[in-house]
């Protein structure tokens with residue numbers, strides 16, 4: 478028995494907002510979990526401190542599955558991003574404690590390494606095709622073997638996923654949501670030329686990826702999938718919103734471009750049809766927003782039955798604690814596909830010291846006992862929470878919102 482003595486929620490903004498859970502045990506190690514839900518951070522902080530922490534005190538930290546089921550089934554109100562992010566934070570912290578107590582890096586408890594390193598993709602972006610391809614060439618030089626290309630769209634003032642100035646793009650960029658105009662026609666005209674140039678300049682061996690950010694309708698996405706087929710994409714991500722999982726049947730029927738979806742999913746039920754009908758190639762649901770290590774392993778196991786691989790979300794709004802946990806899972810899974818890596822700023826990195834390392838296109842989670850990531854609480858306290866929102870898109874020809 479490793480008794481949980483205390484649990485605290487740490488909200489801080491070292492470069493951007495993060496919510497972190499720290500669980501301490503009596504006479505044993507502590508564990509750290511990420512609970513960041515971009516733009517809705519305080520809802521999860523409250524769910525944890527007001528509703529979960531009181532239930533954890535006195536429980537045996539070793540009983541990870543039992544605590545997971547208790548929090549999931551026992552709440553009566555199942556699923557949803559806030560609930561599942563809060564449960565994920567507890568789950569990460571408990572796996573951290575168990576692995577520290579065992580004196581092993583977490584991946585050893587998950588069955589050991591199934592590969593030597595974790596293939597990762599990074600983000601290249603620019604206002605024009607030329608700028609984007611130059612950025613990708615720079616990242617290729619740094620060792621990346623897989624690169625996501627996002628470019629500004631001619632005729633649109635701002636495009637999500639593309640930096641505004643010299644600084645890298647930040648998903649939540651304003652204290653009230655910025656409203657951008659969107660045109661699917663302009664976008665659909667511009668993307669094929671980006672990949673034509675990208676394939677030409679970067680060569681055949683680099684994996685190229687693209688994120689649609691859920692902004693198209695199924696038939697528009699089907700057309701885009703077809704139009705980029707000559708450039709052999711690794712994947713086309715979030716072509717449409719997946720509230721109707723059946724939407725993917727239409728896209729799938731028209732294109733052989735591989736499809737990825739799921740960064741906003743929080744449950745296995747969000748992707749059950751997509752996986753069972755083999756409508757996608759990669760599932761992006763990840764540790765922090767989909768119920769932790771315990772639940773994403775369940776999703777991955779289902780996906781494995783249907784030739785679907787993982788491609789865990791890894792943007793900057795997921796803290797280094799999530800990145801660490803994701804890498805341990807990636808290293809151990811039979812059906813790992815690729816891991817997203819969007820580099821954190823130096824301040825974030827220093828507040829969250831971690832054992833994972835990048836070399837030659839691959840990450841390794843490191844061999845520190847636990848998941849290998851931590852929070853420097855003193856430093857974190859110097860950066861108080863700042864309200865920040867993701868932007869909203871409106872259709873150029875009318876007032877309606879796009880899918881986002």
Ligand code: CS2
Pocket residue numbers: 515648688690740791792793794817819867
């Ligand atoms: C993006 C993210 O990394 C990705 O694939 O879609 O930047 C995403 O928009 C943010 O994580 C939202 O919080």
Ligand code: MG
Pocket residue numbers: 688690714715740
């Ligand atoms: Mg995405």
